[in-house]
Amino acid sequence: MQNIVMECAQYIIIFLITCYTWQSFAYFGKKSEVQKRKIAARQNFCILGVHFLGYVSGYLATGKEELILLYGAQTVYFICVIFLFPTAYPDCSRMLISHMCMLLNIGFIILTRLSYPLAVKQFLIVCGGSVLASVVPWIMKKFRELRKFAWIYGIIGILLLLTVYLTADTTNGAKLFLDFKYISFQPSEFVKLIYVFFIAAMFEKSSSFMQVIKTSLMAAVHVLLLVASKDLGGALIYALVYLMMVYAATKKNLYLFGGLLCASAASYTAWRLFDHIQVRVTAWLNPWTVIDTKGYQIAQSLFAIGTGGFLGVGLYEGSPGQIPIVEQDFIFSAIAEELGGISAICVILICLGCLLLFFNIAIESRNTFYRYLAYGLAVTYGIQVFLTIGGAMKLIPSTGVTLPLVSYGGSSVLSTLCMFAVIEGVKTFEKAE
Amino acid sequence: MKKQNNTKKKKNVKPKDSNREFYRIMYLFSGLFLLLCGYLCYFLIFESREVINNPYNLRQETFERKIVRGEILSSDGEILAETLITDNGEEARFYPYKEMFAHVVGYSQNGKTGLEQKYNFELLTSDIPFYEKLYREFMDIKNPGNQLVTTLSVKLQQAAYEALGEHRGAVVVLEPSTGKILAMVSKPDFDPNTIVTDWERLINSDSADGILLNRATQGLYPPGSTFKILTALEYMREYPSAPENFSYECNGIFSYNNAEINCYHGKSHGNLDFIGAFEKSCNGAFAYMGSDISISDFYDLCESFLFNTELPFPLAYKKSSFLLTEESEDWELVQTAIGQGKTTISPLHNALITATIANGGILMQPYLVSEIQTAYGQQVKQYLPSVYKRLISPEEAAALTKLMTSCVTEGTGYALLSDSYTAAGKTGTAEWDEKKESHSWFVGFAPAENPQIAVSIIMEEAGTGSDYAAPAAKKIFDVFFSDKKK
Numbered sequence: 001m002q003n004i005v006m007e008c009a010q011y012i013i014i015f016l017i018t019c020y021t022w023q024s025f026a027y028f029g030k031k032s033e034v035q036k037r038k039i040a041a042r043q044n045f046c047i048l049g050v051h052f053l054g055y056v057s058g059y060l061a062t063g064k065e066e067l068i069l070l071y072g073a074q075t076v077y078f079i080c081v082i083f084l085f086p087t088a089y090p091d092c093s094r095m096l097i098s099h100m101c102m103l104l105n106i107g108f109i110i111l112t113r114l115s116y117p118l119a120v121k122q123f124l125i126v127c128g129g130s131v132l133a134s135v136v137p138w139i140m141k142k143f144r145e146l147r148k149f150a151w152i153y154g155i156i157g158i159l160l161l162l163t164v165y166l167t168a169d170t171t172n173g174a175k176l177f178l179d180f181k182y183i184s185f186q187p188s189e190f191v192k193l194i195y196v197f198f199i200a201a202m203f204e205k206s207s208s209f210m211q212v213i214k215t216s217l218m219a220a221v222h223v224l225l226l227v228a229s230k231d232l233g234g235a236l237i238y239a240l241v242y243l244m245m246v247y248a249a250t251k252k253n254l255y256l257f258g259g260l261l262c263a264s265a266a267s268y269t270a271w272r273l274f275d276h277i278q279v280r281v282t283a284w285l286n287p288w289t290v291i292d293t294k295g296y297q298i299a300q301s302l303f304a305i306g307t308g309g310f311l312g313v314g315l316y317e318g319s320p321g322q323i324p325i326v327e328q329d330f331i332f333s334a335i336a337e338e339l340g341g342i343s344a345i346c347v348i349l350i351c352l353g354c355l356l357l358f359f360n361i362a363i364e365s366r367n368t369f370y371r372y373l374a375y376g377l378a379v380t381y382g383i384q385v386f387l388t389i390g391g392a393m394k395l396i397p398s399t400g401v402t403l404p405l406v407s408y409g410g411s412s413v414l415s416t417l418c419m420f421a422v423i424e425g426v427k428t429f430e431k432a433e
Numbered sequence: 434m435k436k437q438n439n440t441k442k443k444k445n446v447k448p449k450d451s452n453r454e455f456y457r458i459m460y461l462f463s464g465l466f467l468l469l470c471g472y473l474c475y476f477l478i479f480e481s482r483e484v485i486n487n488p489y490n491l492r493q494e495t496f497e498r499k500i501v502r503g504e505i506l507s508s509d510g511e512i513l514a515e516t517l518i519t520d521n522g523e524e525a526r527f528y529p530y531k532e533m534f535a536h537v538v539g540y541s542q543n544g545k546t547g548l549e550q551k552y553n554f555e556l557l558t559s560d561i562p563f564y565e566k567l568y569r570e571f572m573d574i575k576n577p578g579n580q581l582v583t584t585l586s587v588k589l590q591q592a593a594y595e596a597l598g599e600h601r602g603a604v605v606v607l608e609p610s611t612g613k614i615l616a617m618v619s620k621p622d623f624d625p626n627t628i629v630t631d632w633e634r635l636i637n638s639d640s641a642d643g644i645l646l647n648r649a650t651q652g653l654y655p656p657g658s659t660f661k662i663l664t665a666l667e668y669m670r671e672y673p674s675a676p677e678n679f680s681y682e683c684n685g686i687f688s689y690n691n692a693e694i695n696c697y698h699g700k701s702h703g704n705l706d707f708i709g710a711f712e713k714s715c716n717g718a719f720a721y722m723g724s725d726i727s728i729s730d731f732y733d734l735c736e737s738f739l740f741n742t743e744l745p746f747p748l749a750y751k752k753s754s755f756l757l758t759e760e761s762e763d764w765e766l767v768q769t770a771i772g773q774g775k776t777t778i779s780p781l782h783n784a785l786i787t788a789t790i791a792n793g794g795i796l797m798q799p800y801l802v803s804e805i806q807t808a809y810g811q812q813v814k815q816y817l818p819s820v821y822k823r824l825i826s827p828e829e830a831a832a833l834t835k836l837m838t839s840c841v842t843e844g845t846g847y848a849l850l851s852d853s854y855t856a857a858g859k860t861g862t863a864e865w866d867e868k869k870e871s872h873s874w875f876v877g878f879a880p881a882e883n884p885q886i887a888v889s890i891i892m893e894e895a896g897t898g899s900d901y902a903a904p905a906a907k908k909i910f911d912v913f914f915s916d917k918k919k
């Protein structure tokens with residue numbers, strides 16, 4: 001009996017996730033408000049269904065009663081987000097809220113499966129973060145002068161990164177966290193947002209040559225501070241975000257291609273200089289010859305994805321725990337192993353859905369500052385997703401970046417919630433104008 | 434569609450910057466994300482099978498919970514390994530032929546070896562129809578794993594197993610034109626059915642040194658006179674007229690500077706031409722040839738014959754080594770020319786060299802599994818013969834075949850004379866310890882004019898090649914050809 005339920009759950013989860021994804025793309029063709037509502041309703045059903053089945057499997061497999069409590073709490077959370085947020089902000093993008101919930105949902109299920117205490121911790125942070133994020137659109141509406149503080153954003157960002165560089169402990173070869181005894185905090189995740197604010201505000205003023213120079217210098221300081229802290233994945237994201245924003249603001253191909261050339265040269269130099277980059281490149285080129293050491297992690301990730309196949313081995317049936325740091329950098333592999341390749345592809349497509357919504361909101365916005373802001377956040381999000389997932393399946397070297405909303409990590413999930421909230425803010429602001 | 438165009442036009446009327454750059458970057462990211470999806474599909478469809486079949490993948494427990502390990506079959510469909518389910522639901526791996534296939538098929542408990550190891554994940558993958566899998570999963574019945582159809586022939590394996598008798602040693606039999614391994618025996622052997630209970634004895638007892646070792650691929654021996662095939666080839670390359678003009682007066686001892694080589698039992702062979710030297714396996718003549726060839730060319734020739742390099746072989750093996758250099762001393766040079774010295778070779782490697790000659794100079798990729806099937810016999814994957822590399826020219830192969838044929842008809846390989854086929858081959862008597870009997874070697878193939886089977890046999894501490902290994906080869910050939918006739 002238990003077996004039948006778990007088997008059913010496995011296939012229904014795949015079915016629901018696929019339906020959800022299908023709906024989210026069908027949405028782009030629909031124009032009428034009624035149709036959109038219908039789609040949103042179906043999607044909400046899929047979210048709650050997947051969540052329910054995920055926890056049923058968990059309960060059957062482990063017999064832990066605390067899972068029921070966690071399930072209840074999370075259900076309340078989803079219902080609140082799905083219904084309260086649009087009530088507070090009638091002009092928000094419901095689709096973006098759904099996507100956010102779906103990604104959080106998959107993250108909750110997988111984290112609970114990997115480690116119950118981590119899942120609880122993550123859930124609490126998400127709850128706190130959501131409360132925080134829900135006032136963001138209101139702030140953006142209330143304080144219209146956000147675009148005027150370009151230099152303040154830039155300086156706050158640099159100061160925060162400098163603090164990390166000077167005081168942080170080293171984990172995995174990189175300085176990332178500030179430790180406040182009970183909670184550790186990863187400023188570069190938040191600086192990412194402030195940084196986009198900074199660039200957007202700078203280019204809102206002007207996209208003249210002098211302005212580009214000034215902005216470039218400030219951006220370069222950010223990147224160099226990250227390099228000095230050995231957070232090279234972060235440095236890469238910051239550099240690419242900057243290039244793409246310059247491109248959008250100046251409309252000059254030269255900046256983009258010239259910048260990419262410089263970035264390649266810089267990456268090459270970094271590869272020559274830093275041991276832990278060489279480790280990752282070697283592991284990427286041929287993990288099998290160094291499987292005992294450098295290639296172990298990526299090899300385990302590929303084993304997980306390969307073993308799962310398209311349909312997955314089922315929740316609690318695989319061994320994703322074999323992959324080091326699975327709950328952060330390699331959460332995608334755990335999803336692929338247990339929920340299956342089809343679900344994993346849906347996760348990529350849902351992320352793509354978010355990205356397209358970000359871009360659409362940017363394109364539709366008439367306020368230059370918000371246009372650049374939404375665009376910059378879209379680019380940040382896109383790069384981050386691409387780096388994590390590409391790294392997990394060995395398409396590119398792994399960069400130690402987390403999958404937004406899905407991976408474990410308080411700072412990461414908090415900053416992503418804020419990012420989504422800012423985008424919603426841009427959207428509601430636009431409608432209000 | 435029309436509607437969309439209209440709305441787009443309306444939007445463009447609004448006074449705002451062009452969105453061209455935004456769209457471009459959006460398309461770029463959409464492309465990148467679709468690339469991720471595409472790569473994931475590609476990986477799952479084409480690469481994952483290969484990738485997960487890795488000893489470092491500890492996920493086999495996941496598979497074992499859901500799948501009954503598949504069967505291993507001989508080329509004619511006999512079961513070499515299967516999983517039986519006892520009355521109380523426990524699984525037990527059963528090997529009907531017991532010791533006979535022990536090394537090549539391997540075992541799957543207390544670690545894994547042989548085909549059981551190499552194809553572990555194939556055996557633990559089930560490709561039965563999807564609906565049936567689904568049904569079984571719901572009923573909580575394990576799925577039957579895929580089965581391997583090997584290239585091994587029970588008849589030849591049995592013949593080879595019996596031909597070795599009580600001797601330690603190994604036999605490799607293969608089909609030169611395809612690279613199919615038809616039989617692979619190693620002795621001393623063990624019964625894989627009782628590997629768990631015998632484990633302590635198998636790994637601890639002194640007398641049993643290397644029972645678990647597959648001597649056919651992992652045993653390294655001095656090649657003895659079988660190596661004269663390569664010496665003869667190098668000599669012919671440097672002196673193309675050698676087959677006609679070569680002559681050597683054997684008085685039982687050959688001296689070269691301060692090195693001395695005796696013919697077997699000090700026998701003097703008298704006046705010999707090139708073929709005669711090969712037929713009689715005259716050590717003096719070959720030591721003389723060795724003293725007269727370019728060492729670096731000889732080294733290159735041996736490397737092209739896969740000494741000191743990886744062999745194209747799926748199971749665990751050891752690399753053969755050829756260590757002669759310009760700096761080597763004289764005794765080493767002449768010893769190496771007759772197959773003693775520091776050269777070592779595995780029976781498998783010697784079989785590959787022989788098969789190359791039999792196949793006109795082309796080495797076929799040796800393989801052991803011809804097909805992977807579902808538990809119901811439907812094909813999942815087929816392995817076809819493929820060329821590994823041309824190692825020598827057809828003319829050189831023909832010249833060596835001629836030498837090896839007359840070795841059987843006129844010389845030390847007389848044990849293989851038969852009415853029903855002409856065999857070609859070379860015996861070897863490898864000395865390795867003065868106080869002990871020599872290892873007995875034979876490599877050869879038949880029929881000489883159209884080779885269908887090649888063998889490599891070593892019998893440890895048996896005696897001369899002509900007295901032990903050559904007759905053993907005859908037994909295998911006889912079984913092969915009597916079976917063909919039927």
Ligand SMILES: [Zn+2]
Binds near residue numbers: 696700701703714716
């Ligand atoms: Zn002689």
